Amino acid sequence: MKGVASRLGQMVLVLFGISVLVFAVFFATPGSDPSVRIAGRGASPEVIERVRHAYGFDRPLPMRYLTMMDHLFISRNLTSYVNHGQNVVSEVFAAAPVTLSLVLWAALFWVAGALVFGLIGAAFQGEWIDRLVSLLALIGLSIPVFWLGEMVNLVSESRFHDSWLFSWVPPLGYVPFMTSPLGWAKALILPAMTLAVAFIGLYSRVLRTDLLTAMQDDALRTARAKGVGPWRLWFCHALRLSGLSALSLFGLDFAQLLGGGALLIEVVFALPGVGHLTYQGLSTLDLPLIMATVLYAAFFVVIANALIDGLYRLLDPRMGRGSHDG
Amino acid sequence: MIFSATGRFLYRRKSAAAALGMLLLLILCALAAPLYAENVGVDPMESSLAGTVLRDGKRVDIMQPNDNPLHLGLSPIGPSWRWGAYALGADSQGRDIAARLLYGARASLLIAFSAACLCLVMATFCGLLAGYCGGWIDIIISRALDILWAVPVYLFAISLSVVTVGHDLSFGPFHVQPDSLLLPIGIIALIYVPYAARPIRARTRSLSSAGFVLAARGLGASSLRIVFREILPLLAETVLVLSPLIMALCLLAESALSFLSLGVQAPAASWGSLIHDGEGLIYSRPVVAIAPGVAIILTVLALNALGDAAQAELRARGRR
Numbered sequence: 029m030k031g032v033a034s035r036l037g038q039m040v041l042v043l044f045g046i047s048v049l050v051f052a053v054f055f056a057t058p059g060s061d062p063s064v065r066i067a068g069r070g071a072s073p074e075v076i077e078r079v080r081h082a083y084g085f086d087r088p089l090p091m092r093y094l095t096m097m098d099h100l101f102i103s104r105n106l107t108s109y110v111n112h113g114q115n116v117v118s119e120v121f122a123a124a125p126v127t128l129s130l131v132l133w134a135a136l137f138w139v140a141g142a143l144v145f146g147l148i149g150a151a152f153q154g155e156w157i158d159r160l161v162s163l164l165a166l167i168g169l170s171i172p173v174f175w176l177g178e179m180v181n182l183v184s185e186s187r188f189h190d191s192w193l194f195s196w197v198p199p200l201g202y203v204p205f206m207t208s209p210l211g212w213a214k215a216l217i218l219p220a221m222t223l224a225v226a227f228i229g230l231y232s233r234v235l236r237t238d239l240l241t242a243m244q245d246d247a248l249r250t251a252r253a254k255g256v257g258p259w260r261l262w263f264c265h266a267l268r269l270s271g272l273s274a275l276s277l278f279g280l281d282f283a284q285l286l287g288g289g290a291l292l293i294e295v296v297f298a299l300p301g302v303g304h305l306t307y308q309g310l311s312t313l314d315l316p317l318i319m320a321t322v323l324y325a326a327f328f329v330v331i332a333n334a335l336i337d338g339l340y341r342l343l344d345p346r347m348g349r350g351s352h353d354g
Numbered sequence: 355m356i357f358s359a360t361g362r363f364l365y366r367r368k369s370a371a372a373a374l375g376m377l378l379l380l381i382l383c384a385l386a387a388p389l390y391a392e393n394v395g396v397d398p399m400e401s402s403l404a405g406t407v408l409r410d411g412k413r414v415d416i417m418q419p420n421d422n423p424l425h426l427g428l429s430p431i432g433p434s435w436r437w438g439a440y441a442l443g444a445d446s447q448g449r450d451i452a453a454r455l456l457y458g459a460r461a462s463l464l465i466a467f468s469a470a471c472l473c474l475v476m477a478t479f480c481g482l483l484a485g486y487c488g489g490w491i492d493i494i495i496s497r498a499l500d501i502l503w504a505v506p507v508y509l510f511a512i513s514l515s516v517v518t519v520g521h522d523l524s525f526g527p528f529h530v531q532p533d534s535l536l537l538p539i540g541i542i543a544l545i546y547v548p549y550a551a552r553p554i555r556a557r558t559r560s561l562s563s564a565g566f567v568l569a570a571r572g573l574g575a576s577s578l579r580i581v582f583r584e585i586l587p588l589l590a591e592t593v594l595v596l597s598p599l600i601m602a603l604c605l606l607a608e609s610a611l612s613f614l615s616l617g618v619q620a621p622a623a624s625w626g627s628l629i630h631d632g633e634g635l636i637y638s639r640p641v642v643a644i645a646p647g648v649a650i651i652l653t654v655l656a657l658n659a660l661g662d663a664a665q666a667e668l669r670a671r672g673r674r
Contacts, residue, residue, distance in 0.1 A: 169658060172606055186636075186637045
């Protein structure tokens with residue numbers, strides 16, 4: 029119980045640190061005055077002074093930090109600098125389902141792909157098919173995701189759109205699940221696959237290494253000696269032993285993607301998720317909007333990490349004891 | 355001794371040798387950028403919408419009527435198989451893609467390399483301090499790095515770029531130009547410090563309780579001497595193995611930032627900003643976006659292969 033309390037205390041400390049860091053990046057970067065930026069290029073000193081007072085930039089930093097956090101998390105009425113009267117927090121929550129759907133689809137593809145390639149690589153260790161899979165995984169890791177998205181668009185929307193393979197691809201954009209479940213799935217399949225490519229590369233490598241380590245384990249040697257068939261050996265015994273570390277990695281990446289890692293894909297495929305919202309804020313320099321998405325994302329990642337950590341301890345009681353230092 | 359070790363490593367691991375060869379080739383190409391631009395006579399930064407180019411013995415406009423049936427609007431000239439100006443075609447400003455690709459290689463490789471070096475220096479400093487001192491210094495540094503790492507990397511880089519890139523900045527006596535390459539270099543280096551510092555700290559911890567360090571301390575060596583003469587030389591291996599992977603990450607981050615127009619500022623080019631330029635022409639002149647993407651993939655692939663080989667070598671050495 030003491031462990032849980034100290035973990036919670038650490039989490040709160042980290043959350044506080046993140047909020048200070050993000051606030052400092054946006055409003056206390058030396059030499060960049062937000063009021064100059066809001067007033068626009070070439071504004072007169074009087075106008076800048078008025079803006080500074082109107083937005084409260086002339087108050088001391090700790091006060092501004094507290095009011096900002098109040099606007100963001102307690103009264104939740106932070107308004108945009110660009111579109112006055114637009115509530116930033118509700119916008120973030122409205123965009124979240126799009127990102128969630130995209131990342132869920134991507135997770136489906138990347139778990140399936142990683143399992144297939146990881147198992148193939150481990151089962152045929154050292155043979156040409158293993159080398160081929162390793163090379164493919166390395167290439168998948170090396171492709172910039174936004175470029176791959178452009179190429180997928182080029183092939184599926186323009187060059188081969190009329191062929192049987194891509195005639196089902198809808199125009200870019202998002203369809204809510206409530207409007208049409210089929211349209212929702214169609215709109216998300218290609219973006220999710222694109223997003224999954226790099227993760228398939230990463231996870232198949234991790235899984236292959238873990239499976240090969242697990243094969244050296246005493247439990248596996250016993251199972252083999254008992255005469256367990258190869259399918260049962262790989263799928264039931266080895267995968268269970270090696271899946272755990274990949275699972276905790278999966279949780280981290282899933283949370284990172286939900287927290288805005290999918291920004292580039294959302295921009296390329298014109299999906300109105302949280303990342304796309306951030307991107308819109310970039311082009312208009314809407315600092316409250318960007319700050320809200322970044323801060324909510326970071327908080328989400330920290331809380332998700334803590335949950336995964338707890339889950340991991342439940343699944344593998346050995347973790348809590350011994351050295352968790354590293 | 356270090357040269358012979360590198361030579362043996364490259365001889366044993368052919369993939370590393372191939373990757374290194376590829377990287378050297380790319381660097382040579384980047385260095386040859388002005389040579390190419392002068393040879394074919396194009397300016398990679400200046401837009402030339404009214405210019406003409408010699409192709410198949412005829413003078414043709416760089417901006418040509420569209421291929422669509424109505425011939426509305428103009429689209430830039432496409433690629434050709436002949437050596438010469440506009441071999442890869444032009445972008446929407448009428449600039450030579452091949453020349454911009456070469457100049458972009460300079461920016462991309464320079465930023466990735468400097469960012470990786472800066473990142474590793476900072477990470478080594480943090481990791482060494484945390485790992486060697488332990489105690490509360492370790493706790494503070496580790497927690498600070500945890501906080502940095504909890505913010506999704508690209509979002510953090512984007513946030514920092516939004517407030518710095520493209521604005522006149524003054525840090526005390528230093529003045530940074532709005533389009534200075536120092537900004538993307540610093541930002542990209544900073545976001546990967548926590549990632550690089552973790553293995554360095556772990557290695558320092560295991561080294562600082564090793565027998566030879568205890569022996570040195572027993573002989574009365576100062577902490578500074580232990581860190582610089584005993585630990586750092588052995589730590590260099592860890593850092594060196596990490597460096598290609600960090601550089602690959604930095605290159606990808608740079609291309610993403612430039613793709614969002616937050617890295618290298620126009621009219622200068624980097625591979626990421628070239629893909630951004632190609633986005634508008636993706637259906638009519640896809641080569642504008644394809645070429646820089648292929649360049650990024652080749653570079654990152656070579657760096658990753660080099661890093662993998664180095665890591666495998668280190669592991670094999672540990673087993674022996």
